[in-house]
Amino acid sequence: MNEASPPAGPASDRVRLRRVHHRGHYDRASLDAVLDAGQVCHLGFATAEGPYVIPTLYWREGDHVYFHGSSASRTLRGLADGLQVCLTVSLIDGLVLARSGFHCSVNYRAAMLFGHAELVTDAAEVTARMKTFVDGLVPGQWERLRPVTDQELKATKLLRLKIDEASAKIRTGGPLDDEEDYALPIWAGVVPMETRYGAPIPDPRNLAATPLPDAIAALQGQPVNPMPEGWEPPVDTHGAVKADPDA
Numbered sequence: 001m002n003e004a005s006p007p008a009g010p011a012s013d014r015v016r017l018r019r020v021h022h023r024g025h026y027d028r029a030s031l032d033a034v035l036d037a038g039q040v041c042h043l044g045f046a047t048a049e050g051p052y053v054i055p056t057l058y059w060r061e062g063d064h065v066y067f068h069g070s071s072a073s074r075t076l077r078g079l080a081d082g083l084q085v086c087l088t089v090s091l092i093d094g095l096v097l098a099r100s101g102f103h104c105s106v107n108y109r110a111a112m113l114f115g116h117a118e119l120v121t122d123a124a125e126v127t128a129r130m131k132t133f134v135d136g137l138v139p140g141q142w143e144r145l146r147p148v149t150d151q152e153l154k155a156t157k158l159l160r161l162k163i164d165e166a167s168a169k170i171r172t173g174g175p176l177d178d179e180e181d182y183a184l185p186i187w188a189g190v191v192p193m194e195t196r197y198g199a200p201i202p203d204p205r206n207l208a209a210t211p212l213p214d215a216i217a218a219l220q221g222q223p224v225n226p227m228p229e230g231w232e233p234p235v236d237t238h239g240a241v242k243a244d245p246d247a
């Protein structure tokens, strides 16, 4: 977003943040930054039996979030048949320890998208999108694997959801206490949290002398949900939330 352009507004009333609305962002840079940092989304949908919320891997390419699974998946079949979906991603960045339980919180990055998912049926496109997914796990991984078969493509359902009715909510910074509580001898502050890749564990059935690819070795110690390069989380003005729990 250039500095002169006004902040993007909500695309619909249901994505307009009411609670602590100054943490809401509707611009693609903020949405993409959250979506690109995560791996797992939750797909919420309503059925005649009641609501379901299903965790699934996802990835973003351009204006769509993609997710895939078995052709037999009840979730994917339901969404492909036109059920409306609410897709959420949430990443936790730190404990925010305030001087009262009421104002204790967490720093987080979250996104929520609504809409109808679309089934991707063209085999060449499914293959191309699956390559992006696999390479998103480990750079260059697709080329190291044996080629996908037609049978595997048939057994896979790929769906995509357009990023057009969406919101991001991002909390950064320290605690926000009631003014009188700053006089209390209570430690307050932030304890950062992050998930990092561990040391690769070879499959015992690896053929002898199969080398560990550099790209896989390079994952060790790296953060799993980094802030995307060149993107800084928006400055959290904290707004006027004194009377409310800090969420």
Ligand SMILES: Cc1cc2nc3c(=O)[nH]c(=O)nc-3n(C[C@H](O)[C@H](O)[C@H](O)COP(=O)(O)OP(=O)(O)OC[C@H]3O[C@@H](n4cnc5c(N)ncnc54)[C@H](O)[C@@H]3O)c2cc1C
Residues within 6 Å of the ligand: 040, 052, 054, 055, 056, 057, 058, 068, 069, 070, 072, 073, 074, 075, 076
């Ligand atoms: C981190 C993570 C990533 C995943 N990524 C993928 C993915 O990319 N693709 C994919 O197809 N699947 C993925 N799964 C599995 C996914 O959550 C579903 O289990 C799977 O897609 C089957 O969906 P279904 O609608 O056919 O479930 P069904 O087997 O029809 O569900 C029947 C019932 O089983 C239970 N159930 C199903 N899934 C879960 C679950 N995850 N946890 C607890 N109970 C459950 C629920 O009670 C549900 O009502 C992932 C799971 C996790 C936790």
